Every structure is written in C-alpha cells, then in structure tokens.
Amino acid sequence: MKKIISIAAYIWAFSATFLMLYIFMGSNALATSLINLTSMKIDPIYTGGDVKETLREDGLNYQIHKPVFSALFGESKEGYVQVKITSDTKLPESIVKEIDYNGDGLNDFSLNIHTPTSETRFESLQPDNPMHLNVSEKVKDYWIVRVELQNPNKQH
Secondary structure (H helix, E strand, O other): OHHHHHHHHHHHHHHHHHHHHHHHHHOHHHHHHHHHHOOOOOOHHHHOOOEEEEEEEOOEEEEEEOOEEEOOOOEEEEEEEEEEEEEOOOOOOEEEEEEOOOOOOOOOEEEEEEOOOOEEEEEEOOOOOOEEEEEEEEEOOEEEEEEEEEOOOOOO
16 A cells, blocks of 8 residues: 555656646746746846836937846845836937936946947946946847946945
8 A cells, every 4th residue: 555655646746747847838827927926036137137217318218227236145246237228219320328327416327339330338437436338239129238336335
C-alpha cells in the first residue's frame, strides 16, 4: 500500500509540473494572473523604474523615470535615471532637451540626439552631481536614454 501511494504521489507531481509548464506557455492571461497573485515584480533595474513625470513639448513626450539605485539589499552607490522619448507621429531627426530629473528646478543634463545616426551629445549641467551617458538608443518607435548617476543618499 505504501508503494502505491508513493507511486501515485510521484505521478501527481510529474503531472502537476507539466500542467504548470503548459499553463505558463499556453495562456498568457492565466500566467499573468498567477504572477499577480504572488505580487512578483520585475526589478526596476531592467524596466527603468516608475515614471515620475511626463513632459510634453513640440509634439514629443518625455517620460522621466524615478532614479533607480537597485541592490540586493537596500540601495547601491550608483544607479541611473531613464528618459523615454515618444512622439505622436514619428521621432524627428534631432532631439534637443535639457532635463531636470530630480525636480529641484535646475536642469541636470542636456541631450542632443541625432536620431538617424544615433549620435548623442550629453552634457552634465550640475558639477556637484557627476553624471555620464550610459545608453541612448531607439527601441521600437521610441527613444530610451539612461544616464548614470551617484546616489545622493550614499555620498559622504
């Protein structure tokens, strides 16, 4: 009897494994709802973080994300801020914009993007907060810019 119960348990575990694989591969809606039940989220280091503010200027939308200082525990010393640039129609040949990512009323950096060649000129406008261009590229029909920065909470 003990052997029959053991075999049945192994068959059930094997079947449940394939059932879960089928559910996740075959049904996006069901997989999404199961993930939402567990409250799992994709780390902001991959998504760019939550949108802090959206600016609209000359037919372009600038989504300025909250700075990301993701670490396994707490916050890291270095992180980035992401700016997503979209257009109502088509991205122009040239995008020129000064960005205030932290909302203090002072522009923190300037961008000059030549979209056909992906050439991006970047200038940090705040000498006490060193920033460097990390990524500037077209993704689908929008433009992503990521700027490396130091965590103000971790500076001495």
